[in-house]
Amino acid sequence: MSDAFTALAALVALGAPIVAGPVGVVDAKPVLALHGTEAAGASRSIAIVYRDGEAAGRLGVDRATVRYEDLPGQFVEALVAVEDASFERHMGLDPAGLGRAVIGALGGRSDAGGGSTLTQQLAKNALVGDSATLERKVAEAIVAVMTESVASKEEIIESYANAVYFGRRSDGAANAARNWFGRDWDALTLPEHAFLAGVLRAPSGLDPLRSAERAKVRRDHVLSRMAEVGFIDETTRDAAQASGIAVAPPPPPPRAGAAPDDPDYWVLSEARRFLGTGTYLDQAADRPFPTTIDADAQAMAQRALDEVLEPVNRRLPDAPLGRVPERVLDRAAENPDALWLAADRVVARLPDGFLRVITGRNGPIVEPRDPVDTTGATAADVPAPAPSAPELPRGAELGDVFVLLPNGEVQGRPRVQGALVAIDLATNEVIASVGGTRSWASGFDRTRAQRQPGSAFKPFVWLAALEGGVLPQDWVLNGPITVTVGNEVWSPGNYDGGGGSYTPVFTALERSYNQVAARLAMHVGMEEVRRVAVSASLYPPDERGLLYPSASIGAVETSPYRMALGMAALDPRSSDIASRAYLEDLERMMRGVVLRGTAAGAFANGPEGVVGKTGTSQEHRDSWFVGRTGDLAFAVWIGRDDDRPLPPINGRLATGGSFAAPIAASFLREARAAGITTATIEAPLFAREEMPYWLAPEPEPEPQPEPRGGGGWWAGRFEGQRGDPYAGAAPAEAWRPGWAQ
Numbered sequence: 001m002s003d004a005f006t007a008l009a010a011l012v013a014l015g016a017p018i019v020a021g022p023v024g025v026v027d028a029k030p031v032l033a034l035h036g037t038e039a040a041g042a043s044r045s046i047a048i049v050y051r052d053g054e055a056a057g058r059l060g061v062d063r064a065t066v067r068y069e070d071l072p073g074q075f076v077e078a079l080v081a082v083e084d085a086s087f088e089r090h091m092g093l094d095p096a097g098l099g100r101a102v103i104g105a106l107g108g109r110s111d112a113g114g115g116s117t118l119t120q121q122l123a124k125n126a127l128v129g130d131s132a133t134l135e136r137k138v139a140e141a142i143v144a145v146m147t148e149s150v151a152s153k154e155e156i157i158e159s160y161a162n163a164v165y166f167g168r169r170s171d172g173a174a175n176a177a178r179n180w181f182g183r184d185w186d187a188l189t190l191p192e193h194a195f196l197a198g199v200l201r202a203p204s205g206l207d208p209l210r211s212a213e214r215a216k217v218r219r220d221h222v223l224s225r226m227a228e229v230g231f232i233d234e235t236t237r238d239a240a241q242a243s244g245i246a247v248a249p250p251p252p253p254p255r256a257g258a259a260p261d262d263p264d265y266w267v268l269s270e271a272r273r274f275l276g277t278g279t280y281l282d283q284a285a286d287r288p289f290p291t292t293i294d295a296d297a298q299a300m301a302q303r304a305l306d307e308v309l310e311p312v313n314r315r316l317p318d319a320p321l322g323r324v325p326e327r328v329l330d331r332a333a334e335n336p337d338a339l340w341l342a343a344d345r346v347v348a349r350l351p352d353g354f355l356r357v358i359t360g361r362n363g364p365i366v367e368p369r370d371p372v373d374t375t376g377a378t379a380a381d382v383p384a385p386a387p388s389a390p391e392l393p394r395g396a397e398l399g400d401v402f403v404l405l406p407n408g409e410v411q412g413r414p415r416v417q418g419a420l421v422a423i424d425l426a427t428n429e430v431i432a433s434v435g436g437t438r439s440w441a442s443g444f445d446r447t448r449a450q451r452q453p454g455s456a457f458k459p460f461v462w463l464a465a466l467e468g469g470v471l472p473q474d475w476v477l478n479g480p481i482t483v484t485v486g487n488e489v490w491s492p493g494n495y496d497g498g499g500g501s502y503t504p505v506f507t508a509l510e511r512s513y514n515q516v517a518a519r520l521a522m523h524v525g526m527e528e529v530r531r532v533a534v535s536a537s538l539y540p541p542d543e544r545g546l547l548y549p550s551a552s553i554g555a556v557e558t559s560p561y562r563m564a565l566g567m568a569a570l571d572p573r574s575s576d577i578a579s580r581a582y583l584e585d586l587e588r589m590m591r592g593v594v595l596r597g598t599a600a601g602a603f604a605n606g607p608e609g610v611v612g613k614t615g616t617s618q619e620h621r622d623s624w625f626v627g628r629t630g631d632l633a634f635a636v637w638i639g640r641d642d643d644r645p646l647p648p649i650n651g652r653l654a655t656g657g658s659f660a661a662p663i664a665a666s667f668l669r670e671a672r673a674a675g676i677t678t679a680t681i682e683a684p685l686f687a688r689e690e691m692p693y694w695l696a697p698e699p700e701p702e703p704q705p706e707p708r709g710g711g712g713w714w715a716g717r718f719e720g721q722r723g724d725p726y727a728g729a730a731p732a733e734a735w736r737p738g739w740a741q
Contacts, residue, residue, distance in 0.1 A: 047288040048271045050295040051431070055288075056267040059275060064174035066185075068158040071173065074190050076157055077232075078197035081225040084118040088153060092119045092144035119144040122160045166196060167203025168250055182248035190232070191240045194222040202341045208245045210368065215245055262306075263298040265439040266447075267291055270430070273448075292429035297676050301420040301432040304667035308659070309418055309437045309638070316647060317393040318412030320400035321441060322346030324358060329399050332365070340367060346401045351440060353406040359396045363389055366404060403441070414438055417641055418660075419446040420667065421564040422634040425571055431632075431676075432667075433561075444641070450557040451639055455512045456615025456624040456656065457533070457554035459570060459586060461521050462509055464532045466582040468524035472506040472589055472686050476520070478513050483522060483549045490549050492518050495616070495655075506589045506686040510597030512614060514553045521552035535577040536569035538562050554615060560637040563626045567612075568633035587611055588683040590627065595685065599625060602661035607672045609680020612664070614656030620645045625660035629668065630679025636660040636667075 048056045080087045086094050094117050116124070123143035147156065166176035177185045180199075181192055188196075198218040199206045208215040220241045227237040271291055324342040332339040343356045350356070356367040390410045392402060402412045414437055422432040435445030466472075479500045482491040492514040508516035521529050530546035533539050538558055539546060545556040558566075569575050570590075572583035590611035594603050598614040602625070612627020623638040623646060638660050640646065646654035671677045 046271075046275065048268055049288045049290055050267065050293050050298070051290060052295060053288075053290075054295045056264045056271075056291070056293070056295075059268060059272060064172075065162045066158070066173045068154045070185060071157070071161060072185055072188065072193060075185070075188075075193040075197060078194045078222050078226055079157070079161075079200075080118070081229050081231055082197055082222045083121070083200075085225070085229050087118055090117060090119075090148075092117060092146075092148040093141055116140075117144060118160050119147050119156055122156060122163055123147060164200055165203060167199055167207065179250075180247050189240075189243075190236070191219060191223070191243045191245070194226065194240065195219040195245055198222040202344070204368075205336060205340050207250075208247050209250070212245065219245060262437065262439045263295075263302045263434065265443065266302075266433055266435045266445060267293050267298060269435060269443070269445040270433050270447075292424075292427070292431060293433060294431040294676065296674055297422060297432040297671060298434065300670045300674070300676070301422065301434045301667050302437075304663045304670070305418050305420055305434055305636075306437050307666060308663050309414065309416055312416050312647065312649065313414040313437075316415045317395050318402070318410075318441075319415060320359075320393075320396065320402060320412050322401050323397075323399040324401060326399055329358070329360065332360075339365075343367065343401050347403065350403060354440075355404040357390060357392070357402045357404045357410055359392060359398055359400040359402075361398065364392055364410075366390065411438070411441065413441045413641075415640060416638065416646065417442065417446055418636065418638040418663070419449070419560040420634065420636050420663065421447050421560050422632050422667075422671075423564050423568050425568055425574065425628070425631050425633055428568060430561075430564075432634075442641070446637065446641075447561045448559045449637075450559055451622045451637060452554055452557050452617035453563060453624055453626075454554040454615035454617035454622060454656070455514070455517075456563060456613050456626045456635075457538075457551070457556075458509060458512065458517050458615075459590060459613050460533045460536060460538065460566065461517050461529055461552050462505070462589060463570070463578055463582060463586050464524045464528045465505070465520040466585055467532070467578055468528060470505060470520060470523070472504070472585050474505050475502045476505055476508065476516055477501075478503045478508060478516050481515050481518050481522070483518065485548060492550075492553055504686070506592060509589045509613075510592040512593075512598050517552050518549060521549065526551065532577065533566070536566040538566040538569075554617065560635045563624070563635035563637070564633050567626050567628050567635060571628060571633065584683065587681060588686055591681060591683050592685050594627070598655070598657040599661040600657075602657060602665045605665075605669075607665070607668050607680075609682060610665075610668060611681050611683070612661070614661055616655045620654050622646075623654050623659040624656045625664045627664065628681065629672075629677045630681050632668075632671070632677045634664060634667070636664045638663070 046059045048059060050056055084090075084094065120140050123140045151159075161173040163172065165171055166173065166180070168176075168179040170176040170179045173185075176196055177183060177188055177192075180196065181188060195215070195218075198221065199215075201218065205211065206215045206218050223232070223237050223240050226232045227234055232240075270293060271289055275289070322345075324339065324346065328335075328338050328342050339358070340356070343358055347356055355369065358365040358367075390404055390408060392400075392410055393412055396402070400412075402410050404410055417436045418434075419436065420432060420434045421430060423429065424431045433447050435447045436442060470476075478494070480491060482489055484490075494514050495512065503511075503513065503516065505516070505520070526547045526549065529552060530539075530543070533546055534541050534543070539556070539562070543556065545551060548555075550556075569577050570583060570586060572580045572587055575583055577583075590613055593599050593614065594610050594612050599612055603610060607629075610627055610629055612625055615624030615626070616622065617624075621639055621643055624636065626635040628634070638646065638654070646659065648654065649658050652658055668677065
């Protein structure tokens with residue numbers, strides 16, 4: 001190994017503890033604990049359970065495992081020869097292999113090797129995932145180098161063998177020998193060891209029952225590699241290559257099933273956030289890892305999300321799950337293994353009975369099913385044949401990969417996604433965390449995704465205003481306001497285009513007036529708004545974007561998880577971020593949002609006793625509803641992963657009131673019926689008129705409140721005169737007031 005590469009690997013290892021990847025701060029320890037050995041060498045998985053002990057699934061190796069000493073030396077040599085010939089010499093990364101992969105890719109060769117060492121492949125399987133992104137590759141390299149620094153080569157081989165898929169439902173090496181040859185590992189021959197090392201490349205396509213010729217070519221290639229690196233001599237190679245491949249009948253197929261249970265998937269995602277950093281790894285590896293998620297609440301949250309999102313997504317063509325290279329597609333006839341290997345990299349694991357579909361030049365190409373031994377099988381055990389030409393989503397392009405469901409429907413990645421987080425106010429623990437719909441198609445957990453909160457941020461502006469001396473019954477100008485920041489002029493408008501008259505502060509929150517939000521924020525100063533938002537855990541303390549005026553209407557991104565925390569922090573019964581009186585006033589105003597404001601339509605059929613706030617970001621990219629019952633805080637977000645505007649809902653533009661609020665109402669109704677949330681909020685509303693406010697005439701500008709100190713913020717202008725309550729309230733570098741009435 002070159003001195004330069006040794007130095008590079010050392011630098012990567014030193015920097016790794018502070019480098020964040022797709023799973024957080026990357027750490028090598030979970031690689032061995034989840035998929036292989038620690039000191040004793042015994043593999044194990046971690047059971048993840050709901051808070052009542054109900055099983056949610058497992059992380060790691062959910063099956064029998066093998067120890068290194070149980071693996072025959074010939075298999076280990078075959079594996080190293082074909083996958084990573086420099087395994088004994090490198091420190092996790094192999095520059096020569098990377099160079100071959102790049103040259104092969106540029107030359108259009110599919111047999112040049114992937115450039116990843118066994119240690120990198122182990123890191124990918126255990127932690128960083130299959131996403132072909134630069135972030136993932138960097139995390140993979142870091143974990144690989146760190147793994148080499150804490151594990152022996154034998155531990156890495158054992159972990160790898162327990163992590164990879166051998167085909168025939170053999171997750172890991174423990175059952176691979178018996179599932180393929182009907183015998184244990186120590187009873188196999190050299191050609192059979194070579195076959196099992198080679199079949200890892202494309203287990204389905206290299207099954208001799210499907211293509212004996214391709215299976216033999218691959219096995220013989222492994223034997224040739226073993227001879228090239230010196231593990232066997234040429235005579236042994238020739239004798240092994242002269243033999244045939246006699247595999248056992250495949251095990252009975254499982255019944256075709258539906259997609260993985262989405263509620264469980266997101267619980268595993270929540271658990272992985274802790275286990276991925278190793279924080280709770282030692283205690284969890286020996287016993288079930290309990291989460292705070294309530295199984296019933298989680299299922300209800302998923303149903304509420306799906307009921308709204310699925311009809312919307314059916315009106316839009318699904319996005320492809322990925323795309324295979326055109327050069328691989330053109331060579332599919334001569335090398336189908338390369339085609340399905342590329343498709344497998346796009347969609348690594350699917351529910352039983354699902355098949356990959358690729359958009360070819362002459363129509364859809366459906367993945368062939370695994371060979372089936374029908375001896376003694378019933379009709380229900382044998383999967384139905386796939387349609388010869390399933391209908392692809394509109395706009396499908398050459399190489400796009402989709403999935404064929406058992407019912408004949410073709411699906412891809414949904415265009416519209418969402419997230420729902422609910423927190424138990426008594427414990428401040430998350431009891432429901434749903435990161436999207438169709439998790440098999442898009443496993444990205446959106447509960448921590450950063451999105452603009454829009455008007456869902458306004459309760460924090462109103463709380464800052466209350467602390468600054470504003471009363472809920474004060475009348476404020478709902479009219480044009482202009483703020484100059486440097487050379488830029490910011491002048492927000494209201495969603496409904498209205499404005500120009502005076503309105504009570506509580507009504508402005510109910511109707512979500514942007515111009516009033518800006519005026520209140522300018523009155524108290526953005527530093528105060530920032531302080532409130534940070535105190536509520538809505539943002540980290542170093543978020544400088546909160547100092548700019550546009551933050552007052554939710555322009556600074558945060559996550560659904562943080563929004564739920566923020567709602568919990570506004571509970572007057574337990575919060576200490578402001579006085580109870582101010583929090584109770586805010587609660588009364590937020591109840592008005594639900595009963596007679598922007599969320600009234602969604603909650604027309606209940607449940608009662610809810611307070612909240614709608615939110616819609618710029619160009620209808622994000623739809624929010626956040627709020628509380630007497631014992632739950634929650635946040636619902638709807639949007640698109642590509643950050644494009646949401647489609648209209650029933651002919652209306654997507655808003656927090658029309659899109660996210662109905663999801664929250666559906667979830668809360670079911671949770672209320674099940675006794676998950678029982679406490680209600682009965683805060684009295686602020687009264688504007690005796691008649692319902694939406695029937696009341698707009699108030700005349702006169703009589704106006706008496707000026708305080710000769711003019712000020714409520715009049716819609718900034719004069720900076722002595723006695724103005726706003727003068728000097730915010731840092732000069734954050735904004736420059738230039739108000740216009």
